[in-house]
Amino acid sequence: MAEPAPGLVATLRPWLIQLGRRRGRLLTGAALMLLALVAALGLLALSGWFITATALAGLVLAAGGAATLDVYVPGGGIRAFALTRTLARYAERLYNHDTVLRLLADLRGHMFAVLVDLDATSLSRRRASDWLNRLTADIDTLDSLFLRLLAPALVALLAILGLSALLAVWAPSAGLAAGAILGLAWCWLTIGQARLGLAASRRRVTELERLRGRVIEHLSGMAELESHGALAEQRRRLDAIETRLRDDQRRLGRLSALGSALAGLAVGLAWLFALWLGARLWHAEALSGPLMVMIPLAVLSMNEALMALPLAFTQFGATQAAAERLNALEAARRPARMPREGPLPPDGPLSVSLERVGLHYAGALTATLDDFSLNIDPGERIALCGPSGVGKSSMGALVGGQLVPDSGRVRLGGIDIEHFEEQALRRRLAMLTQGSELFDDSLAANLRLGDPDASDARLWHLLAEVELDEWARELPHGLATRVGEGGRRLSGGQARRLALARLLLRDPGVVILDEPFTGLDADTAQRLAERLDAWLAGRTVIYLSHRHDDEAMPLPGVTRTLDLAARVGPPLCANGQNLSG
Numbered sequence: 001m002a003e004p005a006p007g008l009v010a011t012l013r014p015w016l017i018q019l020g021r022r023r024g025r026l027l028t029g030a031a032l033m034l035l036a037l038v039a040a041l042g043l044l045a046l047s048g049w050f051i052t053a054t055a056l057a058g059l060v061l062a063a064g065g066a067a068t069l070d071v072y073v074p075g076g077g078i079r080a081f082a083l084t085r086t087l088a089r090y091a092e093r094l095y096n097h098d099t100v101l102r103l104l105a106d107l108r109g110h111m112f113a114v115l116v117d118l119d120a121t122s123l124s125r126r127r128a129s130d131w132l133n134r135l136t137a138d139i140d141t142l143d144s145l146f147l148r149l150l151a152p153a154l155v156a157l158l159a160i161l162g163l164s165a166l167l168a169v170w171a172p173s174a175g176l177a178a179g180a181i182l183g184l185a186w187c188w189l190t191i192g193q194a195r196l197g198l199a200a201s202r203r204r205v206t207e208l209e210r211l212r213g214r215v216i217e218h219l220s221g222m223a224e225l226e227s228h229g230a231l232a233e234q235r236r237r238l239d240a241i242e243t244r245l246r247d248d249q250r251r252l253g254r255l256s257a258l259g260s261a262l263a264g265l266a267v268g269l270a271w272l273f274a275l276w277l278g279a280r281l282w283h284a285e286a287l288s289g290p291l292m293v294m295i296p297l298a299v300l301s302m303n304e305a306l307m308a309l310p311l312a313f314t315q316f317g318a319t320q321a322a323a324e325r326l327n328a329l330e331a332a333r334r335p336a337r338m339p340r341e342g343p344l345p346p347d348g349p350l351s352v353s354l355e356r357v358g359l360h361y362a363g364a365l366t367a368t369l370d371d372f373s374l375n376i377d378p379g380e381r382i383a384l385c386g387p388s389g390v391g392k393s394s395m396g397a398l399v400g401g402q403l404v405p406d407s408g409r410v411r412l413g414g415i416d417i418e419h420f421e422e423q424a425l426r427r428r429l430a431m432l433t434q435g436s437e438l439f440d441d442s443l444a445a446n447l448r449l450g451d452p453d454a455s456d457a458r459l460w461h462l463l464a465e466v467e468l469d470e471w472a473r474e475l476p477h478g479l480a481t482r483v484g485e486g487g488r489r490l491s492g493g494q495a496r497r498l499a500l501a502r503l504l505l506r507d508p509g510v511v512i513l514d515e516p517f518t519g520l521d522a523d524t525a526q527r528l529a530e531r532l533d534a535w536l537a538g539r540t541v542i543y544l545s546h547r548h549d550d551e552a553m554p555l556p557g558v559t560r561t562l563d564l565a566a567r568v569g570p571p572l573c574a575n576g577q578n579l580s581g
Contacts, residue, residue, distance in 0.1 A: 011323050012145070014330065018107060019146055025099045026146060032092035033155045039085035041163065041301040046081060048297035050074040053290040096151070100143050107139050114329050127216075133209050134329060141205065141322035148312035149319065153190050156305040160186060163298060167274065170291050174277040178270040178299050182306070185266030189309040193259045194316035200248040200255075201317030205325075207248070211241045252314055259310025267306060271299045349378040349540045350413040350428065350509040352399055357408035359394055368394050369405075374562070378413075381541040381557045386564035392544040393434065395564075396512045399542065400431045412510065430508035434515050436495035438487030443472060444479040446487075446498060450505030462504050465531050466497035467524065492519035500528065504535055511536060514544040517554070529554035 019026060053069060060067040115131060164179030218225070218234050225231040275296040281287035354374040360367040368391040376382050384392050397403040398410050401417055410417045417425065438446050447459050459479060463469040471494070475481045487495040496519045503511075516532070517525035533556035543555045 008320065011320060011327060014327060015107075015142060015145060015323055018110065019103065019150075021106065022099065022103060025095075025102070026151070029092065029096040029099050029146075030151045030155060032088055032095060033151055034158060036085055036088035036092055037155060037159050037301075037305055038162070039081045039088055040304055041159070041298055043078060043081035043085055044301045045294045045298035046074060046077050049290045049294040050078060052293040056289055096147055100147050103146065104139060104143055107142060108135060111135055111139060111326060111329065118329070127213060130209065130213060133212055134326060137208065137212070138205075138322040138326055141318050142326075144312060144315070144319055145323075148308070149316065152305075152308045152312065153186075156302075156309060157186055159302065159305045163302065167295055167298065170287060171274075171278055171281055171295055174274045174281075174295050177273040177277060181266055181270040181273065182299075182302055185263060185306060186309070189259055189263055189306060190313050193255065193310050193313040196258075197252055197255045197314035198317040198320075200251045201315045202321040204245060204248045204252070205318045205321040207241055207245050211238070211245065214238055214241060256311045256314045259314060260307060263306040263310060264303070267300065267303050270302070271296045274299045346413050346509075348509060349538055351378045351411070352376040352510060352540060352542065353411040353414075354395070354398065355409050355411065357398065357405045357410065359391070359398065359403065359405050367406075372408075376540060376542065378540055379538060381536065381543070381555075381559050383543040383545055383555050383558045383561045384564055385545050385561060387546060390564040392564060393514060396431060396433075396514055396542065396544050399510070400429060400512060401425060427507075428509045429512070430503055430506040430510070431512040432499060432503050432514060432516055434518065436487055436492075436499040438483050438490070438495055438498065440482060440485040442477075442480045442482055443498070446483060447502050447505065450502040454505055458505075459501075462501040465504060466501045466528060468494065468497050468501065493521075493524070496520060497528070500532070508539065510540045510542070512542045512544065515546070516543070526554050529556045533557050 050071075053074075054071070057067045057069040112135065115135065160179060160182045163182070164175045166175070167178055168175030214234070214237060218238065222231070225234050275292075278287060278292040278295045282289060282292040352374075353376070354372060357369050357372045358367060359369040374395075384395060386392060394403060398405055399412075399417075401422070404418075412420070412425070412429070439449075443463075444456070444459055447462065448454050456479060460469055460472075463472050472478060472481070481489075483489050483495075483498070487498070490498065496517070500516065517528065520528065536557060541557070543558065545555060
């Protein structure tokens with residue numbers, strides 16, 4: 001049975017807590033918004049009073065009567081309100097947008113920390129484009145939570161209450177009528193508009209993510225799609241997504257227009273009632289003429305407060321959907337299983353022990369590892385071999401702490417891996433994955449991920465060890481040459497050797513090498529294996545390889561080979577696809 005969807009408060013609570021960390025800036029920004037609105041109200045109301053009072057005084061003087069009117073105080077008030085409105089509006093826009101940028105930085109930093117804590121199982125369930133969408137588009141959607149939803153709605157509500165109280169000073173009936181009409185309008189423009197646009201705005205978030213993923217697939221796999229004659233079908237799918245997006249956008253546009261019309265109608269009705277009730281009081285000589293004009297003009301100023309609400313709250317479903325998706329990431333975050341302080345891994349080579357380990361991927365028909373045990377002595381070099389799907393990479397991830405076993409325990413140096421302080425463990429264990437993980441930065445920066453304090457001379461020495469020094473010296477910028485996103489400016493062999501060079505900067509007790517010479521020709525692989533053999537001396541080494549062939553794929557110094565295909569079977573999902581590497 002599916003779990004019920006979380007309530008609105010539960011969905012938004014984590015993000016309201018995040019906003020609360022900058023409570024001072026948020027309150028200041030809301031105060032500036034309220035100040036600009038109060039200044040607009042005061043400007044319109046006082047101008048109406050002053051113009052009417054001046055006209056009446058002129059009529060009295062023209063009729064030969066005597067009248068006095070202080071033009072300096074209201075004139076100064078009008079100038080003060082006008083100047084305050086201009087400055088407050090400019091300061092509010094500048095300040096609040098700066099606040100939102102700070103909030104976005106906070107949220108992205110928090111979500112990046114969440115992504116870092118996701119284990120390999122969770123990360124493998126989605127494409128890289130999906131994770132990028134969470135970190136960028138979903139966070140961007142949440143920026144409306146304060147600037148377009150919470151602050152404008154709160155300021156508008158305070159303005160309605162303040163206006164009603166102000167009008168009640170001279171005309172209680174007008175204040176009550178305006179408050180009731182504008183209050184009902186506020187409820188509709190927030191709650192009502194949000195409910196009307198909920199489904200369409202939520203679908204829009206999902207469809208936008210699907211469109212981004214499809215476009216990335218289309219661009220990255222265009223050659224394959226063309227060669228298989230599937231390019232037209234892929235374009236048809238993109239067109240279908242865009243059609244659904246346009247339909248939802250039209251619906252949201254119509255709903256926003258409806259909300260704007262209702263906001264204008266509500267202000268007009270409140271103005272009409274205030275004018276009628278004020279005129280009745282004036283006719284009964286309970287209200288002066290200038291005040292009778294001032295009351296409905298003050299109501300007109302609420303246009304500025306209410307007109308911003310329909311568009312924002314019609315899109316509320318997108319904010320809620322983005323919050324739910326990011327909350328799901330938080331829920332998938334690994335619990336803090338490694339303490340901040342713990343025993344330090346001993347120096348020198350470490351023993352590795354897997355004791356009755358069980359690992360089952362979600363959706364798999366069989367377990368990747370079931371009651372699996374393995375002991376590796378300190379300084380031993382073992383090769384774990386077998387075809388794709390038998391769990392080689394999963395075992396490497398278990399030893400590296402990237403996966404948590406469902407049962408059993410993993411020990412390094414005789415100590416449970418979960419008891420180690422995480423950073424200390426990272427210093428004593430190094431892993432070369434199947435992919436050469438390079439960032440869009442310089443050669444030097446990518447190498448110094450292994451040791452931030454490494455000198456240029458040491459970097460050149462390591463490049464010579466992997467036979468990249470001559471190539472690097474011919475580059476116009478040398479070590480400052482950028483490698484491109486994912487190392488795209490390098491060949492597969494160059495990227496692999498650069499990753500090996502980075503590994504040589506470390507001083508680990510356990511080294512995990514997953515297909516270390518992928519992309520290299522046999523002669524180059526043999527030469528690098530001889531150099532790597534010297535560096536691996538005195539360390540515990542785990543090779544992960546499809547097969548152990550000393551000529552085609554040298555694995556230096558292997559003392560024991562374990563064929564995992566004979567020990568475990570590949571986990572299959574319902575459609576027969578392998579789930580582990």
